Amino acid sequence: MPRAAVIPKPNSAVEIRQVPEPQLEPDSALFEVELSEVCGTDVYLQQGRLQGVPYPLVPGHVSIGHLSKIRGSIRDVDGRELREGDRVTFLDVHRTCNACWYCLVAKATTRCPHRKVYGITYGLDDGLCGGWAEQIYLKPGTRCILCVSDAETFMAGGCALPTALHAVERGGISIADTVLVLGSGPVGISSIILALMRGALRVFCIGAPDLRLDVASEVGAAGVLNFEKHDERGRLEWLLERTGGRGADVTIEATGAPDAVVQAMRFTRDAGRVVVVGQYTDHGPVSSRAAFNPHLDLNKKQLDVRGCWGSDFSHFYRAVQIVSDPNRSKPWAALQSKLSHYKLAQANEALADVAAGRVLKALIHPR
Ligand SMILES: [Zn+2]
Ligand SMILES: [Zn+2]
Numbered sequence: 541m542p543r544a545a546v547i548p549k550p551n552s553a554v555e556i557r558q559v560p561e562p563q564l565e566p567d568s569a570l571f572e573v574e575l576s577e578v579c580g581t582d583v584y585l586q587q588g589r590l591q592g593v594p595y596p597l598v599p600g601h602v603s604i605g606h607l608s609k610i611r612g613s614i615r616d617v618d619g620r621e622l623r624e625g626d627r628v629t630f631l632d633v634h635r636t637c638n639a640c641w642y643c644l645v646a647k648a649t650t651r652c653p654h655r656k657v658y659g660i661t662y663g664l665d666d667g668l669c670g671g672w673a674e675q676i677y678l679k680p681g682t683r684c685i686l687c688v689s690d691a692e693t694f695m696a697g698g699c700a701l702p703t704a705l706h707a708v709e710r711g712g713i714s715i716a717d718t719v720l721v722l723g724s725g726p727v728g729i730s731s732i733i734l735a736l737m738r739g740a741l742r743v744f745c746i747g748a749p750d751l752r753l754d755v756a757s758e759v760g761a762a763g764v765l766n767f768e769k770h771d772e773r774g775r776l777e778w779l780l781e782r783t784g785g786r787g788a789d790v791t792i793e794a795t796g797a798p799d800a801v802v803q804a805m806r807f808t809r810d811a812g813r814v815v816v817v818g819q820y821t822d823h824g825p826v827s828s829r830a831a832f833n834p835h836l837d838l839n840k841k842q843l844d845v846r847g848c849w850g851s852d853f854s855h856f857y858r859a860v861q862i863v864s865d866p867n868r869s870k871p872w873a874a875l876q877s878k879l880s881h882y883k884l885a886q887a888n889e890a891l892a893d894v895a896a897g898r899v900l901k902a903l904i905h906p907r
Contacts, residue, residue: 542559543906544557544559549595570675572605573605576671579901598668600671600672606628632659634683636852658670658676685856697872700729701862702856704734707817713790719743720788721743723793725747732756733872746775748767753766760871772806786810787809796819799827808843816845881902881903
């Protein structure tokens with residue numbers, strides 16, 4: 541029986557359980573997990589801060605491994621039939637219906653009400669649906685992609701890479717733009733790399749702690765600032781000095797702090813663009829200290845503010861292509877030495893280290 545790390549209920553420690561090997565429905569598969577990860581969302585899952593989550597739950601939404609058993613037939617987006625033994629990853633979002641109003645009229649599949657996410661909105665009752673396990677049950681209709689990237693380079697991007705790719709796309713960055721990234725976690729770091737890839741002249745990053753800001757510099761940030769050492773006014777002055785007194789052309793908020801959304805607007809030049817991607821968990825309203833002023837912070841600035849929810853197949857597919865390319869994958873390959881490794885039985889430790897920001901990225905090795 542495969543072993544899985546399970547969050548039994550909100551605010552309780554992860555337990556290792558033996559789970560019966562799933563019975564395969566037609567056109568489903570068993571996936572042997574090589575590597576999975578711990579991201580900020582997993583910390584919030586453990587704290588019970590996401591809505592619509594069924595516990596008990598096996599976390600781990602993005603993983604890499606291989607198909608060990610296939611029943612029926614599974615094809616990739618190129619129409620290729622996948623075989624047992626193929627090295628793959630799969631889109632964590634499942635059951636996007638392509639039949640509802642959001643899918644067909646708004647063309648915003650990330651808002652499809654039928655979508656389910658492995659490791660987040662699929663619980664243990666739905667089967668082995670998370671990457672903190674030796675095996676994952678891939679239900680019919682799961683979107684698999686062949687992946688030749690080495691596992692650690694792939695996971696250095698992990699779930700943050702498609703999310704950041706979506707954010708950078710929503711940012712509509714033009715060649716030679718100055719971009720500001722708020723937040724230096726995995727989404728922030730991948731956003732810096734992708735903004736440069738998209739043609740930004742310079743990317744600045746305001747985040748913390750210094751350990752993560754060093755990584756931001758290594759991947760190409762032109763300047764970094766630790767927000768813990770500077771108040772909002774100090775941060776704004778620092779940025780204005782570097783942007784001709786105007787602010788960033790495009791700001792990507794990837795912090796998880798509601799007040800940072802208002803700051804993102806203030807740090808952006810008039811008629812610029814702000815992408816909010818760091819509020820995947822409901823952290824509540826902005827504080828009274830942030831004192832959002834619609835006239836000064838939004839209307840008069842003629843800002844374009846865009847939300848960015850999760851990612852869809854196109855973002856995940858492009859992310860896999862990038863980390864599979866010998867040249868384009870280099871920034872993530874260079875992060876390998878910054879990754880921290882945990883066995884399944886160390887999942888609680890991994891969660892605590894991610895929650896405290898002690899590590900850039902925690903990987904789970906189920907085997
Ligand atoms: Zn739909
Ligand atoms: Zn994640």
